[in-house]
Amino acid sequence: MRRIWAAMAALVLAGTGAGMAAATADAAPAATARATACPTGWGSADKGGDATGAVPLKDIRTGRHACYDRMVFDVPGGGSSLGYRVGYVARLHSGASGRYIPVGGGAVLDVRVGAPAYDPETGAPTYPGRVGRTLPGVHLTGYRTFRDTRYAGSFEGETQIGLGVRARLPFRVVQLPGRLVVDVAHTWNGSR
Known part of the structure; x- marks a missing residue:
């Protein structure tokens, strides 16, 4: 027993x-x-290179990640060396007309990609953005950092976007084949 x-x-x-x-x-x-620690050291200073191109922009999309919000510019055939300029501005002004375009948020990133939103040979639009309006198909509900988007136009091989964010936060720009990626961190200290 x-x-x-x-x-x-x-x-x-x-x-x-x-x-x-x-x-x-x-x-x-x-x-x-x-x-999990989030990346730090991106900084908030302007980033960029040559800003004009001949391969057209096809789409702009966004995504949410644990440490940052992401905006992706799809430029099929654009290779991995697209020109760009990204930096914080007090107010967004269209590069083509100088027109002021209001963008919601605590800070505004002026994003310029070296890809026109039209076919350079025919002039036909390749991206359906309208100046002063939010980006088509981009919905920012639930994002921690992104607050607003505005299409500022496409002129002389460059497309300009206003990206409203919660505050002036660190960001990075990554070039991938056929894409340009802009990530904006949720915080300065690398915590989630």
């Missing part, structure tokens, strides 16, 4: 230990996710 009780006690303890191990294993990824 002692052996049966000892065996049952061992099974109960083993089951409790397995349950605790499973609970600990489940909690570990969540704790690791919370402890």
